[in-house]
Amino acid sequence: MNIKDRNNTIGAVVAELPKATEIFKEYGIDYCCGGHRLLADVLKEQNIYEDEVYDKLQQAEEERRNLYSGEGNNFKEMSPEVLSAYIEDTHHSYLRKALPEIAELLSIVLRAHGKNHKELFDVYRLFGQLKADLEQHLLKEETLVFPIVGEAEENLKEIKDLTHEIITEHEAAGEVLRELRSITKDYQLPEDACKTFEKAYEKLEELEQDLHQHIHLENNILLIQYSDR
Structure with a gap:
């Protein structure tokens, strides 16, 4: 290239x-x-x-x-089956651990700081929306997409329809991430932030970074040939 x-x-x-x-x-x-x-x-x-x-x-x-020494993951060279397994083992596993952890942290922070930082109510609402959407999204990928993505010739229409759904859901998640970053002013901590507040914002940024890589692997490598973009 x-x-x-x-x-x-x-x-x-x-x-x-x-x-x-x-x-x-x-x-x-x-x-x-x-x-x-x-x-x-x-x-x-x-x-x-x-x-x-x-x-x-x-x-x-x-x-x-x-x-380049030949070490590390060459995602473009992976078969759809191997890349799907990597995404599930790495990014899906991360989300299943991180989503409830962040939800608990935000609940604690909101109770302690919500009176003085009302933007936390919007952060809590947006994250709740993102969490619910992602939880069903992971199940859709694992149940419907990953099992057939390596057999696209036999399931071409189905995988194309699912690809459209998956990418649309990715875009919705991306918009929520942008809103969260805007509301938090790029996760800038207020002067009275406690350690839990700091950890919650740190985990939200970590989640954003992981989702960006997760979505990139699916949109731009795994499903690119089935996308109408």
Whole structure:
């Protein structure tokens, strides 16, 4: 891949160069739900100096070529069955542990600080919505999508319909994440924040990062060929 090709989508760049996620985070570029968009268009839309971003991507690509030792996960080379198993073992397992933990932390923080920080009610509401949506989303993937994604020729219409549903749900989750970041002012802690408050925001940011990678693997690698984007 020519990293500086203006016809590259964001998702294609990340699929080829995983370190690009760090660069895109730095500039606030959505690489999961927005992975189908052309990078050049997003840079122009967000008024980002494109030469700076492309130079950083090129440098990361050169470092990858020079230092790559064959270790680590090459997600593009994984079969659909192996990648599905990886997503379930890594990201689904993480969510099943993190979602109830964060819910409990936010409940404690809201009771202790809600009177002085009313934005916490919106944080609690949005997270509750995200938690409920993700819990059914994981079951849908594990029950309906993952078992047939490696047999697409036999189930082409079904996998295409499911892909549309999955990506739509990813976009909804991405919007909630953006709202949470906006309400919390990028998870900025107030002066009177306690350790539990700090841990809750830390865990929300960790959740955001994990979901971005999770969604990227599905939208831009596992299901890309069945998407109508």
